[in-house]
Amino acid sequence: MVLTQSEPTEITPMKREDNVERDGDIGTCGYLLWGLSSFILVIFFPFSLCYAIRVVQEYERAILFRLGRVVQGGPKGPGLFFIWPFIDTMEKVDLRTVSFDVPPQEILTKDSVTVAVDAVVYFRIFDPVMSICNVHNAQRSTQLLAATTLRNVLGTRAMSEVLSDRENISQEMQRILDESTDPWGMKVERVEVKDVKLPVQLQRAMAAEAEAGREARAKVIAAEGEQKASRALKEAADVLSESPAALQLRYLQTLQTVSSEKNSTIIFPLPIDILSSFLKK
Numbered sequence: 001m002v003l004t005q006s007e008p009t010e011i012t013p014m015k016r017e018d019n020v021e022r023d024g025d026i027g028t029c030g031y032l033l034w035g036l037s038s039f040i041l042v043i044f045f046p047f048s049l050c051y052a053i054r055v056v057q058e059y060e061r062a063i064l065f066r067l068g069r070v071v072q073g074g075p076k077g078p079g080l081f082f083i084w085p086f087i088d089t090m091e092k093v094d095l096r097t098v099s100f101d102v103p104p105q106e107i108l109t110k111d112s113v114t115v116a117v118d119a120v121v122y123f124r125i126f127d128p129v130m131s132i133c134n135v136h137n138a139q140r141s142t143q144l145l146a147a148t149t150l151r152n153v154l155g156t157r158a159m160s161e162v163l164s165d166r167e168n169i170s171q172e173m174q175r176i177l178d179e180s181t182d183p184w185g186m187k188v189e190r191v192e193v194k195d196v197k198l199p200v201q202l203q204r205a206m207a208a209e210a211e212a213g214r215e216a217r218a219k220v221i222a223a224e225g226e227q228k229a230s231r232a233l234k235e236a237a238d239v240l241s242e243s244p245a246a247l248q249l250r251y252l253q254t255l256q257t258v259s260s261e262k263n264s265t266i267i268f269p270l271p272i273d274i275l276s277s278f279l280k281k
Contacts, residue, residue: 041085051085056092061128063091075128093128097189098139102146104197105154113159116197119170121146121177122190130185138184142177146191149176159198166193 041052056062056077064071066088075093083090104118123142125131131138153173154162162169170191177188 036086038084052082053080054083054090055080059094059096061093061095063093063128063132065089065091070129070133091132093125093131095125095128097122097124099123100139100143100146101194102143102150104195105147105151107151107154109154109159109162110156111158114199115154115159115162117150117154117162117193118195119146119150119173119191119193121188123177123181123186123188125185126187127185130183135184138181138186141184142181142186142188145180146173146177149173149180162196169193 054062056079058078061075061077062081063075064083066084071088099120099122102119102121104116106114106116108114121142125138135141150173153169153176157165157169170193174188174191177191181188
């Protein structure tokens with residue numbers, strides 16, 4: 001006789017199409033407990049209705065377990081429904097969108113800079129049975145997964161990308177989290193990077209670099225302005241030199257401008273003809 005070693009059975013998560021177990025075959029003990037539950041329900045009527053009748057809100061669903069198996073028919077609610085005492089247990093699941101903060105994570109970027117980054121994640125449960133049967137404490141598991149994903153994603157980015165490319169980082173985190181939490185019956189709707197905290201020394205260096213850049217740009221702009229002003233003055237001088245009458249009108253406009261102000265001293269320019277005669281000599 002040849003003995004063969006049986007292969008170990010692999011435990012796989014519950015698939016979406018198999019998330020409801022049939023509760024028809026509950027065994028002899030199950031039927032006895034069912035009869036005892038019915039007897040107690042009749043004996044203590046109507047007080048037993050306080051335990052047997054449950055209400056589920058519009059944004060909730062109830063998962064019923066009968067002797068450890070999910071009751072056929074899927075989640076119950078919203079509204080009023082009946083459970084059997086002693087053999088049925090109930091778990092409520094909230095279907096609303098839930099948010100949580102990812103604590104600040106100390107992350108070493110691709111260019112060896114240590115930054116502290118925190119984020120916020122928005123998710124909801126689309127399959128109540130999978131969120132109860134496939135994972136223990138789905139929200140806590142998602143929080144831990146989000147913190148790990150944040151470190152992994154930012155560890156492949158340079159510091160400049162972390163500061164300027166937050167939208168793409170958020171989209172990549174959302175995609176990774178959504179794929180990872182799909183077997184848990186959860187949908188990650190949005191991920192946002194809230195704050196990026198840099199070391200104090202790095203902040204000072206970046207501030208000094210930015211200030212030096214602003215000063216350089218200001219000097220360039222001032223030099224360009226001086227150049228344009230000089231060209232404009234040269235063109236004006238060329239135009240005025242072509243007509244002596246225009247030059248004298250310019251003198252008169254300057255005199256009018258000076259006299260319009262409240263000055264105690266007014267300087268009258270000499271006639272242009274006299275100045276021109278001296279200039280010729």
